[in-house]
Amino acid sequence: xxxxxxxxxxxxxxxxxxxxxxxxxxxxxxxxxxxxxxxxxxxxxxxxxxxxxxxxxxxxxxxxxxxxxxxxxxxxxxxxxxxxxxxxxxxx
Amino acid sequence: xxxxxxxxxxxxxxxxxxxxxxxxxxxxxxxxxxxxxxxxxxxxxxxxxxxxxxxxxxxxxxxxxxxxxxxxxxxxxxxxxxxxxxxxxxxxxxxxxxxxxxxxxxxxxxxxxxxxxxxxxxxxxxxxxxxxxxxxxxxxxxxxxxxxxxxxxxxxxxxxxxxxxxxxxxxxxxxxxxxxxxxxxxxxxxxxxxxxxxxxxxxxxxxxxxxxxxxxxxxxxxxxxxxxxxxxxxxxxxxxxxxxxxxxxxxxxxxxxxxxxxxxxxxxxxxxxxxxxxxxxxxxxxxxxxxxxxxxxxxxxxxxxxxxxxxxxxxxxxxx
Amino acid sequence: xxxxxxxxxxxxxxxxxxxxxxxxxxxxxxxxxxxxxxxxxxxxxxxxxxxxxxxxxxxxxxxxxxxxxxxxxxxxxxxxxxxxxxxxxxxxxxxxxxxxxxxxxxxxxxxxxxxxxxxxxxxxxxxxxxxxxxxxxxxxxxxxxxxxxxxxxxxxxxxxxxxxxxxxxxxxxxxxxxxxxxxxxxxxxxxxxxxxxxxxxxxxxxxxxxxxxxxxxxxxxxxxxxxxxxxxxxxxxxxxxxxxxxxxxxxxxxxxxxxxxxxxxxxxxxxxxxxxxxxxxxxxxxxxxxxxxxxxxxxxxxxxxxxxxxxxxxxxxxxxxxxxxxxxxxxxxxxxxxxxxxxxxxxxxxxxxxxxxxxxxxxxxxxxxxxxxxxxxxxxxxxxxxxxxxxxxxxxxxxxxxxxxxxxx
Numbered sequence: 072x073x074x075x076x077x078x079x080x081x082x083x084x085x086x087x088x089x090x091x092x093x094x095x096x097x098x099x100x101x102x103x104x105x106x107x108x109x110x111x112x113x114x115x116x117x118x119x120x121x122x123x124x125x126x127x128x129x130x131x132x133x134x135x136x137x138x139x140x141x142x143x144x145x146x147x148x149x150x151x152x153x154x155x156x157x158x159x160x161x162x163x
Numbered sequence: 164x165x166x167x168x169x170x171x172x173x174x175x176x177x178x179x180x181x182x183x184x185x186x187x188x189x190x191x192x193x194x195x196x197x198x199x200x201x202x203x204x205x206x207x208x209x210x211x212x213x214x215x216x217x218x219x220x221x222x223x224x225x226x227x228x229x230x231x232x233x234x235x236x237x238x239x240x241x242x243x244x245x246x247x248x249x250x251x252x253x254x255x256x257x258x259x260x261x262x263x264x265x266x267x268x269x270x271x272x273x274x275x276x277x278x279x280x281x282x283x284x285x286x287x288x289x290x291x292x293x294x295x296x297x298x299x300x301x302x303x304x305x306x307x308x309x310x311x312x313x314x315x316x317x318x319x320x321x322x323x324x325x326x327x328x329x330x331x332x333x334x335x336x337x338x339x340x341x342x343x344x345x346x347x348x349x350x351x352x353x354x355x356x357x358x359x360x361x362x363x364x365x366x367x368x369x370x371x372x373x374x375x376x377x378x379x380x381x382x383x384x385x386x387x388x389x390x391x392x393x394x395x396x397x398x399x400x401x402x403x404x405x406x407x408x409x410x411x412x413x414x415x416x417x418x419x420x421x422x423x424x425x426x427x428x429x430x431x432x433x434x435x436x437x438x439x440x441x442x443x444x445x446x447x448x449x450x451x452x453x454x455x456x457x458x459x460x461x462x463x464x465x466x467x468x469x470x471x472x473x474x475x476x477x478x479x480x481x482x483x
Numbered sequence: 484x485x486x487x488x489x490x491x492x493x494x495x496x497x498x499x500x501x502x503x504x505x506x507x508x509x510x511x512x513x514x515x516x517x518x519x520x521x522x523x524x525x526x527x528x529x530x531x532x533x534x535x536x537x538x539x540x541x542x543x544x545x546x547x548x549x550x551x552x553x554x555x556x557x558x559x560x561x562x563x564x565x566x567x568x569x570x571x572x573x574x575x576x577x578x579x580x581x582x583x584x585x586x587x588x589x590x591x592x593x594x595x596x597x598x599x600x601x602x603x604x605x606x607x608x609x610x611x612x613x614x615x616x617x618x619x620x621x622x623x624x625x626x627x628x629x630x631x632x633x634x635x636x637x638x639x640x641x642x643x644x645x646x647x648x649x650x651x652x653x654x655x656x657x658x659x660x661x662x663x664x665x666x667x668x669x670x671x672x673x674x675x676x677x678x679x680x681x682x683x684x685x686x687x688x689x690x691x692x693x694x695x696x697x698x699x700x701x702x703x704x705x706x707x708x709x710x711x712x713x714x715x716x717x718x719x720x721x722x723x724x725x726x727x728x729x730x731x732x733x734x735x736x737x738x739x740x741x742x743x744x745x746x747x748x749x750x751x752x753x754x755x756x757x758x759x760x761x762x763x764x765x766x767x768x769x770x771x772x773x774x775x776x777x778x779x780x781x782x783x784x785x786x787x788x789x790x791x792x793x794x795x796x797x798x799x800x801x802x803x804x805x806x807x808x809x810x811x812x813x814x815x816x817x818x819x820x821x822x823x824x825x826x827x828x829x830x831x832x833x834x835x836x837x838x839x840x841x842x843x844x845x846x847x848x849x850x851x852x853x854x855x856x857x858x859x860x861x862x863x864x865x866x867x868x869x870x871x872x873x874x875x876x877x878x879x880x881x882x883x884x885x886x887x888x889x890x891x892x
Contacts, residue, residue, distance in 0.1 A: 076714070077717070079717035079720040079721050082717055083686040083696075084647065084686060084696070084721055085584065085686075085718070086225055086585075086707065086708050086710050086714075087686045087688065087696065087704050087706060088228035088689050088704075089687050089688065089689050090226045090228070091227065091228065091229075091689045092184065092186050092222070092227045092229040093183050095187070097184070097185055100190060101190075114173075116172035116175075116176055117172065117362075119172060119175070120172055122196070123190075123191060123192045123199065123398070124186070124188070124195065125182065125199060128176075131176075141185075144189075144190035146190035146192075146395040147396030151400060152400075160396075208701075209700060210559070210700065219709070220709045223705055223708035223709055224708065225709060225710040225713075225714050226689075226708075227708075228689050228705035228708060230703065230705050231703060232700060233699055233705075234703070234706070235555060235558050235585075235706040235707050236707035236708065237551060237555065237578065237581045237585065238577055238578060240547070241547060241548060244548035244551035245552075245555040247541055247552045248511065248556035248557075249555045249556065249558075249559050251511050251513075251539045251556055252511050252539075252556035253559060254539060255511060255538065255539045255561065256559070256560060256561060259510070263701065267700055285548050285551070287544065288543055288545070288548055289548075292541065
């Protein structure tokens, strides 16, 4: 293995994980990108509830949804489920 | 039994994300939606255990983990025994004063393979002994992790890699095992069927399952775009159609007393709202072979099975 | 030596084990009945139902779940115990590896029983020998007293923060499990103090903190992930290192226990008998050592320089101790109460012979497969083995390096 990887003395025992998946960006899996139209958005947050990836964030202060494209895999569930038709899937 | 907890989507959005993004489930993964929704139902400290399967793999590819709660996987067929061990350890450690928390919930996740098939013995044993835990079956209706092989949860005539749609045998010859009925027959305090399309219903049921003392079993339908062969954007749509066609009705049984949940109750009261099963099957590649002259009669057969099971359920719910 | 007050009880091997577990402040016991282990869990159930222990007993639906529940409870921070035998241990096979891989210090008694088919409930070592590669510590005992003593020691060895490996204590079916013996037991408080409460070491979690190595909502850790070619090997190396460290820990715990109880079994790893000036020696594990000692005494009385080495710890394998103890013996008979079908001899033979390959003296080593399915191993047969050894020394020739003894033609 490459020398960058840790040796047996450096890692926790028993396969205890030491890195959160938030450090693993799945955004580059995406072919289509969800683009919200915040004018049309009624803030029902169904997209948030149906997202498999937790890639839609509710910004409480700003009172709006925000896509985290670091993680969004572009499945399109949000666009399909949005009753306001406020999310468009756009080819990257 | 009813939960005191009422919530809006904003309440959910403000609860911490216990399953972190960056997990490697496929785009449009139904089980990932189910997991996220269920983890929004937590009421305090919780320990999770997972059977081997898609969600075990995609959430914990070493050294990464998507879990913000303590989590353990040991093997495929034993997740209920994991839960039993954890719950029992917590009980005794609390009694001996070795535990800081007043109460810790225990949740076990398994797919259909880990529940209907290889894990049934451990599950039956654990609920018979009455351990206090919530068992979540995320049912994507085949062994997706190993490449879409049929399980006891695969529906009749679905094409899988071990029950392919052949020229002679059109998919899986057998029928879906009534797993939730089997769990009700164990006499446990809470059993429910839920679909992620009806998120409020699913999350409330998960919460009830955590709140109830003793074993609770939550059967969550979890469509899989890869295995069911549909467009990744349709996961929730298909999860909704399963309910609208009565292929997967929503119900719960509290201490063995059945009742229909709202989306299915509407259909029971207004049967004209029940959609034909064809609507559910047609968007899924695993049933594509049924839409040929040779095998089209099977659709009627499936409709017939669905009707029969629906009627039995209505009877149990006192709505026949 | 500060030998403490003890009580003399008449206990079978199984009862002695149950008594040791009762005294060891175990949190969770999960077990499933199987002859000849059942007395252990029956006896322990009595303790639970009579309020004599503060332990949760999970009466599981299979051995697979028994070990799983112990593993998960141990991962939650509990001290755990289970017991099994034969087919039960075989059913646990998968979880044995998971338990050691999760570094869960479960303690398990195995009452050695033959494997099916044909079904047989009597003693041989096939069940535990097949699990030698599962990264469990394996201690084989000679009598019920040692079963009691070793069970207590096993908790302390397995839970040692440098080790964190599960441990099996093996006793022979019926010869020990069901036979009454006088057993000296320590007082409850003495055992309680000896085993202490379980200490949980710290690990680095995905939150970047050093946290207790257990399932704890305050400090979440992920256990049992998917571990591929980039790190799995490193985790296995860690297990091997822990196993090697256990050689020292087993000796150390055995010594500490010896200080209190006055009882020692060799150095905890090997238990030699009249071996110092021996020309010929047998090697065995378990209760056969008792009969063999009688034979050794008889031979010594006739002026034959015979000795015995009882292997107490089989995993980790005490290679160095064994080599040092045996290098001046001229001919050695390894007695295996199990067979590795199609191999060149039984499992203990393989390792003893292999270790002695490095000894400059290179003694002759032969193998006897004996006692399968509970077949008795009388003194007469053991005499035959020593007779063969004398002949080998005399002629410097080995006629049959591997043979079955006590089987009818």
